[in-house]
Amino acid sequence: MHRVCISSTGLYVPPHVISNAELVDTFNQFADLENAKYVSEIAAGTKAPIPHSSVEFIEKASGIQQRYVVEKSGVLDPTRMRPRLAARPDSELSLMAEISVAAARDALTRADKKPGEVDGVICAAANMQRAYPAMAVEIQAALGTAGFGFDMNVACSSATFGIEMAVNAVKCGSARAVLVVSPEITSPHLAWKDRDCHFIFGDVCTAILVERLEGAVAGAFEVLGTQLVTKFSNNIRNNAGFMSRSEDRNPDDRDQLFYQEGRKVFKDVCPMAAEHMGRHLASLDLGPCDVRRFWLHQANLAMNQLIGRKLLGRDATADEAPTILNEFANTASAGSIIAFHRHHADLITGEIGVLCSFGAGYSIGSAVLRRS
Numbered sequence: 001m002h003r004v005c006i007s008s009t010g011l012y013v014p015p016h017v018i019s020n021a022e023l024v025d026t027f028n029q030f031a032d033l034e035n036a037k038y039v040s041e042i043a044a045g046t047k048a049p050i051p052h053s054s055v056e057f058i059e060k061a062s063g064i065q066q067r068y069v070v071e072k073s074g075v076l077d078p079t080r081m082r083p084r085l086a087a088r089p090d091s092e093l094s095l096m097a098e099i100s101v102a103a104a105r106d107a108l109t110r111a112d113k114k115p116g117e118v119d120g121v122i123c124a125a126a127n128m129q130r131a132y133p134a135m136a137v138e139i140q141a142a143l144g145t146a147g148f149g150f151d152m153n154v155a156c157s158s159a160t161f162g163i164e165m166a167v168n169a170v171k172c173g174s175a176r177a178v179l180v181v182s183p184e185i186t187s188p189h190l191a192w193k194d195r196d197c198h199f200i201f202g203d204v205c206t207a208i209l210v211e212r213l214e215g216a217v218a219g220a221f222e223v224l225g226t227q228l229v230t231k232f233s234n235n236i237r238n239n240a241g242f243m244s245r246s247e248d249r250n251p252d253d254r255d256q257l258f259y260q261e262g263r264k265v266f267k268d269v270c271p272m273a274a275e276h277m278g279r280h281l282a283s284l285d286l287g288p289c290d291v292r293r294f295w296l297h298q299a300n301l302a303m304n305q306l307i308g309r310k311l312l313g314r315d316a317t318a319d320e321a322p323t324i325l326n327e328f329a330n331t332a333s334a335g336s337i338i339a340f341h342r343h344h345a346d347l348i349t350g351e352i353g354v355l356c357s358f359g360a361g362y363s364i365g366s367a368v369l370r371r372s
Contacts, residue, residue: 093142119145122152235261275310277311290352301326352369
């Protein structure tokens with residue numbers, strides 16, 4: 001059995017930014033158009049008017065200030081409100097593969113590794129661009145890595161679940177190094193016309209290189225343990241799928257996009273996540289007080305603050321639990337990886353960190369890391 005580490009991470013950031021002010025302006029134009037369209041029904045009380053959104057509402061509800069997207073003109077068109085993405089022929093690299101390759105190359109460069117030294121690619125993301133062939137195999141071919149590739153989807157926990165799969169492969173010797181890539185193109189499945197969630201998501205791609213500790217660059221993070229848990233819940237859901245066509249569903253039906261019962265999610269997930277991390281640390285004879293940094297899933301600022309209080313018995317500082325969702329918004333499974341990518345360099349040898357994500361399922365995944 002080999003000792004395993006995360007030796008590097010990579011990040012691809014899309015070229016377009018949508019500020020809260022831009023998003024609110026578009027949403028309010030859309031609301032006005034819809035309310036004018038149904039003015040008679042609204043006056044009769046048979047249809048409720050769509051209320052305006054506001055920057056203050058968004059920032060109070062989430063802590064989000066902006067988001068990156070792969071395409072913004074379609075999102076900011078009040079008569080469309082979804083990205084304008086051009087279909088690519090089968091002979092061209094797909095969009096998810098393209099951004100995955102960029103993030104993966106960033107990670108490989110940081111680890112001083114060549115593609116041929118990687119034995120596996122796991123594409124772990126909340127939504128896949130297609131059913132098959134697997135995105136991971138296309139990414140593998142574009143990178144020129146060896147071995148295997150496969151896709152996995154555990155919603156916002158996909159990256160941490162992928163890390164466990166990679167750690168196990170390296171630990172048992174079936175791979176020397178595995179890339180976990182999370183191309184989170186969330187903008188096509190966000191309901192931009194829904195005031196309660198139109199601000200939540202942003203696009204990004206992360207990559208993580210998991211490899212044997214003995215062959216890694218200095219300062220890698222040894223994986224002391226990984227732990228996963230799932231518990232079924234309908235409180236976060238997206239019903240879009242290949243069977244919708246046979247059910248004669250309208251692609252514009254609300255449940256064909258992301259939807260959630262936000263208050264229920266908050267109430268359920270915060271104690272689950274805190275308890276999960278506490279148990280994971282205890283299994284390694286550690287406690288929350290031994291942790292230098294928590295790299296948490298980046299969905300909602302208030303959620304992370306409550307989880308920090310439950311774990312530590314006090315408010316976590318910005319240094320202990322850094323936030324990136326103000327810049328990136330919720331990037332599904334990539335959020336905790338961005339937090340790690342941006343906020344790990346100052347840890348010294350021997351210090352402990354916890355990487356944790358949580359989301360639909362419910363699903364929670366964590367990795368306890370030690371700076372080598």
